[in-house]
Amino acid sequence: MLTTRPRFSAHSVSQQISDYLRAAIVQGNIKPNQRLIEETLAQELGVSRTPVREALRRLEAEGLIEFEAQKGARVRPVSVDELTDLYELRIVLEGYAARLAAKNMTAPQLEGLRKNTDEFLAILNQADTRGQQIQRLIELNNEFHTKIIQVSGNRHLIRVAKSLLESNALYGVYYYHDEHKSRVSYQDHLAILDALAKHQGARAEKLMQAHLAQAQTMILEAMQQISDARE
Numbered sequence: 001m002l003t004t005r006p007r008f009s010a011h012s013v014s015q016q017i018s019d020y021l022r023a024a025i026v027q028g029n030i031k032p033n034q035r036l037i038e039e040t041l042a043q044e045l046g047v048s049r050t051p052v053r054e055a056l057r058r059l060e061a062e063g064l065i066e067f068e069a070q071k072g073a074r075v076r077p078v079s080v081d082e083l084t085d086l087y088e089l090r091i092v093l094e095g096y097a098a099r100l101a102a103k104n105m106t107a108p109q110l111e112g113l114r115k116n117t118d119e120f121l122a123i124l125n126q127a128d129t130r131g132q133q134i135q136r137l138i139e140l141n142n143e144f145h146t147k148i149i150q151v152s153g154n155r156h157l158i159r160v161a162k163s164l165l166e167s168n169a170l171y172g173v174y175y176y177h178d179e180h181k182s183r184v185s186y187q188d189h190l191a192i193l194d195a196l197a198k199h200q201g202a203r204a205e206k207l208m209q210a211h212l213a214q215a216q217t218m219i220l221e222a223m224q225q226i227s228d229a230r231e
Contacts, residue, residue, distance in 0.1 A: 013047060013051040014051035014052075014054035014055045014058070015058075017045060017047065017051055017052060017054075017055035018054075018055035018058040018059055020045075021036070021041075021056075021059060022059060022062070022064060022134065022173065022177065023177070025064055025075055026173060026174055026222065028225055030075055031075065032075050032076065032077035032078055033074055033075060033077050034074060034075050035071070035073070035074050036056060036065060036072070036073040036074065036075065037072060037073075038053055038072065038073075056073050058135075059073075060073070061135075062134075062135055062138070062169065062173055063076065063169035063170040063172075063173065064076060064170065064173055076170055078170065078174070078223050080220065080223065083171055083216065083219060083220065083223070084216070086164055086168055086171070087212055087213070087215070089160075089164055090161070090165070090168070091208075091209050091212045091213055091216075093157060093160060093161045093164065094145060094148070094149065094161055094208050094212060095205045095206070095208045095209040095212075096152070096157065097149045097151075097154070097158075097208075098148055098152075098192065098195075098196070098204040098205050098207070098208040099201040099202065099204055099205035100151075100152035100153060100154060100157075100201070101148045101149075101151040101152050101196060101204065102195060102196050102198075102199050102200055102203075102204040103199060103201055104151050104152070104153050105151055105196050105197070105199065109147065109151055110193070110196065110197050112147060113144065113147055113148075113193050113196070114193065116140055116143055116144050116147070117186065117189050117190060119140060120137065120140045120141075120144075120186055120189065121186055123136055123137055124137070124179070124182055124183060124186060134177055137176045138169070138172045138173065138176050141189075142165055142172075144189055145165055146162060146165065148196070148208075149161045149162060149165075174219050174223065175215055175218060175219050175222070177222075178218075181215075181218050184214065184218070185211070185215065188210075188211040189211075191207050191211075192207045192208055192211065195207055
């Protein structure tokens, strides 16, 4: 699997391994459904099995890999059909949630969203540690969308939309691994926040729909890169 053995510093080896494997998966160097054997990886990377095990568990939490009984870890497959199904629903439901949220949004709730976007930008600007921050960017993105969904006040909408957001975890990694895509997302969040602050429901809905549609397109581009790397 590896052509050149990477060099890891003594500090936070498991984090560095997870960053390395994440990049390899997102860039298509490690294929969907490919087995990640702990002992083999440890030998190839020149480390003990413990940091490899910790790195694999971190990637499992991110939704990039999954463990199967008696078989170990494998890279989760990505699917254009699944992505399309998820985003078609998210565009409709979260767009409507943003419209409702614009009517219900309070000053403290707006402040919570502003703090979210401020932290998002701060992490984006930490270029030297970006590989370690991808999971936090995904968490902040999910928090941003969840807060808006919750403020909509529609209990059934909240239940379904949050479930879709959780199912989107795998694809979020392909989006936030790329710094340019992450900065586009940040700008979209600022525009949505502005519409919510001004209680502009129709504008908030359109901005949310455009944001999610653009995210879908960018993730499809990343998936195409994986497909090209596989050939």
